[in-house]
Amino acid sequence: MPTPGLDGYIPSWHKPEHDDLAELARNFFAKEVLPHAERLERQGHPDREHYLKAGELGLLGLSVPEEFGGGGGDFTHEAVMLHEQQQVGEGSLGLAVHSGIVTGYLVHYGTDEQKRRWLPGLCSGELVGAIAMTEPGGGSDLQAIRTKAVRDGDDYIVTGSKTFITNGGLADLVILAVKTDTSQGAAGISLVVAEVSAEKEGFRRGRLLDKIGLHANDTAELFFDDFRVPAANLLGSEGGGFFQMMQQLPQERLVIGVGAVSAMQRAVELAVAYAKERTAFGKTVFAHQNTRMVLADCATRTRASRIFLDDCITRHARGELDVPTAAMAKLWLTEGQCEVVDKCLQIFGGYGYTTEYPIAKMYADARVQKIYGGTNEIMKELIARVL
Numbered sequence: 001m002p003t004p005g006l007d008g009y010i011p012s013w014h015k016p017e018h019d020d021l022a023e024l025a026r027n028f029f030a031k032e033v034l035p036h037a038e039r040l041e042r043q044g045h046p047d048r049e050h051y052l053k054a055g056e057l058g059l060l061g062l063s064v065p066e067e068f069g070g071g072g073g074d075f076t077h078e079a080v081m082l083h084e085q086q087q088v089g090e091g092s093l094g095l096a097v098h099s100g101i102v103t104g105y106l107v108h109y110g111t112d113e114q115k116r117r118w119l120p121g122l123c124s125g126e127l128v129g130a131i132a133m134t135e136p137g138g139g140s141d142l143q144a145i146r147t148k149a150v151r152d153g154d155d156y157i158v159t160g161s162k163t164f165i166t167n168g169g170l171a172d173l174v175i176l177a178v179k180t181d182t183s184q185g186a187a188g189i190s191l192v193v194a195e196v197s198a199e200k201e202g203f204r205r206g207r208l209l210d211k212i213g214l215h216a217n218d219t220a221e222l223f224f225d226d227f228r229v230p231a232a233n234l235l236g237s238e239g240g241g242f243f244q245m246m247q248q249l250p251q252e253r254l255v256i257g258v259g260a261v262s263a264m265q266r267a268v269e270l271a272v273a274y275a276k277e278r279t280a281f282g283k284t285v286f287a288h289q290n291t292r293m294v295l296a297d298c299a300t301r302t303r304a305s306r307i308f309l310d311d312c313i314t315r316h317a318r319g320e321l322d323v324p325t326a327a328m329a330k331l332w333l334t335e336g337q338c339e340v341v342d343k344c345l346q347i348f349g350g351y352g353y354t355t356e357y358p359i360a361k362m363y364a365d366a367r368v369q370k371i372y373g374g375t376n377e378i379m380k381e382l383i384a385r386v387l
């Protein structure tokens with residue numbers, strides 16, 4: 001990440017423009033969104049105005065071409081923005097999905113007309129994006145999804161339900177994985193864009209799910225009952241959905257990796273600061289050898305993680321990030337996040353278990369990183385396949 005951390009490490013892809021972006025993002029998250037954190041956690045979803053403000057500042061769709069309202073940058077810019085969001089502890093806006101994933105699908109597979117219709121709204125924050133693959137019956141086995149889309153004249157009629165959908169409470173545009181041919185497995189899957197700004201006939205949002213962490217972000221169930229989606233909203237070709245998801249999942253896993261490394265860095269910084277302030281047995285907690293050893297381990301793990309992440313980002317920028325390497329990154333970085341955050345929490349003693357201290361929230365938020373974007377067991381399957 002461009003902002004030098006504890007170790008002052010600067011990634012090879014870093015350019016001066018990343019520093020300006022980091023400052024803009026940091027100020028926005030820290031000054032405009034973070035002061036509302038408690039209220040946002042209570043309401044269980046972000047404020048729409050914060051999406052609009054982020055859009056106004058040019059923080060949404062950083063990797064979307066300028067002609068479609070984006071920043072004209074690349075994944076490194078998204079990574080810098082996401083890093084800053086995590087660093088200041090802002091967890092309401094679902095930007096990892098909105099900017100890090102949804103816009104990518106539209107840029108890669110949208111027709112010119114589709115891009116012009118949806119990307120400017122996503123970049124301005126007038127539209128909030130989500131992607132819905134997981135179903136109540138299962139998320140790991142994507143080929144087995146049951147939501148179906150049956151062609152009827154100029155529309156598809158969609159029936160089924162999705163669950164655990166990030167941004168699902170506010171989303172206006174949902175990239176929906178459906179079966180257009182139920183007799184097939186992967187080859188029967190297509191992606192359609194469901195426009196769900198208003199409650200329309202056949203579409204219903206379920207409750208916001210009550211989670212152990214990420215309390216300010218909306219994770220929801222979505223129900224489709226003979227819901228009409230124009231056939232013109234098909235993304236790419238019929239039957240191409242599984243391939244499209246496999247192509248985009250490495251970026252999704254990288255986005256998760258960015259969050260993981262950023263969280264490790266923040267946890268170490270918070271723990272070092274606390275350990276140097278708190279005293280026990282007549283000296284600072286930091287002065288006790290065990291604390292120094294633990295923090296040295298955590299800092300080393302963090303540095304090594306950043307180097308692996310940066311290598312993946314560099315490969316991704318060249319279009320060379322393969323599925324197993326992205327799976328390794330997701331696996332190792334999220335396991336590292338959970339370990340490092342846990343060890344750092346321990347240094348806070350009892351205070352680490354109270355929600356007054358950010359490390360407690362980081363502990364609860366970290367756990368899901370090993371689950372979504374494909375569970376870490378599935379990551380191991382993907383890695384083992386090429387061994």
Ligand SMILES: Cc1cc2nc3c(=O)[nH]c(=O)nc-3n(C[C@H](O)[C@H](O)[C@H](O)COP(=O)(O)OP(=O)(O)OC[C@H]3O[C@@H](n4cnc5c(N)ncnc54)[C@H](O)[C@@H]3O)c2cc1C
Binds near residue numbers: 132137138219378
């Ligand atoms: C907060 C949150 C946000 C999410 N956001 C989104 C989103 O925006 N969009 C979306 O589509 N989904 C989202 N998800 C869903 C997430 O991707 C799934 O939960 C995940 O893919 C696992 O699916 P599942 O929960 O159905 O578990 P299952 O598939 O039922 O798996 C249960 C357990 O079995 C294990 N398992 C399954 N198959 C194998 C195997 N072959 N070998 C070994 N072990 C296996 C799994 O690893 C897991 O431990 C989100 C989930 C959460 C919690």
